[in-house]
Amino acid sequence: MVNTTEPARRTRIHEFLTQIQPGMRRLIAIGMVEVMAVGLYVSLLAPWYKSLGYESVAQGWLNSIVEITGAVVAVAGGVLADKYGRKNMYTAGQLMRCAAIILLLSTGSLAGLVAVSVVRGLSVIQFPARTAFIAGHTAKETRATTLGIYQTASLVANIVAPLAAGLMADRFGVKPPLLLALGLGVLAIIMAIPIGRSEDSPHSNRNTAQAVNKASQTPGSGKLSLETLLAAGREMFEQSNRRLLVPLLIAFTANGLTNGGVNILLPFTIMDRFSTEYKAVTALSVVSSLGTALVMLIGGRIADVRGRRGIIVTTGLIMPVLLFSVFWITELWQVYALLMLGSMITNLAGPALMAAKMEAVDEEYRATWDGLVTGGSSLGSAMGYLVWGIMYQASYTWSWLAVIFLCFIQVFCYHLALRPE
Secondary structure (H helix, E strand, O other): OOOOHHHHHHHHHHHHHHHHHHHHHHHHHHHHHHHHHHHHHHHHHHHHHHHHOOOHHHHHHHHHHHHHHHHHHHHHHHHHHHHHHHHHHHHHHHHHHHHHHHHHOOOOOOOOHHHHHHHHHHHHHHHHHHHHHHHHHOOHHHHHHHHHHHHHHHHHHHHHHHHHHHHHHHHOOEEEEEEEEHHHHHHHHHHHOOOHHHHHHHHHHHHHHOOOHHHHHHOOOOOOHHHHHHHHHHHHHHHOOOOHHHHHHHHHHHHHHHHHHHHHHHHHHHHHHOOOOOHHHHHHHHHHHHHHHHHHHHHHHHHHHHOOHHHHHHHHHHHHHHHHHHHHHHHHHHHHHHHHHHHHHHOOOHHHHHHHHHHHOOOHHHHHHHHHHHHHHHHHHHHHHHHHHHHHHHHHHHHHHHHHHHHHHHHHHHHHHHOOO
């Protein structure tokens, strides 16, 4: 008997991939290059800063500066992108990313590292515009699946980059991976030149595409001020469902707090208890990306077929329970195993979360909303880096318990915000 199921499945997959719009394919390719550039240097920062004498408290402050700056420019960048041109904000973020690498290559002082943190935060101005571009190149029926492809491609790049960075840094020092990261950052800028042109727009989503291109190409009038930002935010909330937006904003802010805590606790758990080698710390990014990449496409398909809410709430409840195992870790491989499993569970809902965020508001407010959410998440991360940098030195146990508690806060907010589908 001939099995026709597998060829039919391959045909459907091929058809789906060929239906992805050229603009979205370009965004996927650019995303991979940018993630490689970031992964080559960010994964080195914790052990590099520690070798310069900066422990968890100092690193918490430096990382919080990144996030505070990112919070401010994300909110402003979202409004700017919707009112004055998305392509401009997209390119500005790319330039800031290259500037951060150049500063890293030329400094080792605390003042210089503070400047690096500020410029890294400024690169966040790209994010709201990028989200709006992605939304404009995807249809709701297949959005989560397409986002799964986008994120998986980026994660593959983030598996390669930190691994290469750790090996290069241990053998040749930190400068070679930084120079490679700078070259990739410049390449991403060149690749992004066509973004925003009309021929990039999806024919199946013409109205959205026209709005995206209009925002991308037509400069606005007037001056940006605090009053302008407040007015834009007020208009967005008045024209949208507040019952959905407020819990989502709280959830993403709590997620930022959680990420800030974990990003401090995991590297220092390894460096203080197991190993101070660059590759031991950069392996965290490799393991996390690998675990996420394994489930991202599956999660995207589940979100499109079964709905956003179920997968978000279910994985949100499992994750904090899993985190309790951190108190029984005695060997390095156990840290990686926990991170692998945790990444798979948490990020199974990644495409659903990104799709739910995009669909929470109308197209004309997408960059503004994404800027507000990104700003809240960054502000949460800033507080997380500060608080957990101090808590880690005071108590390993209580610092992890606080992270676990925040996981439950997030899932409660998602439960309130997202209706059963």
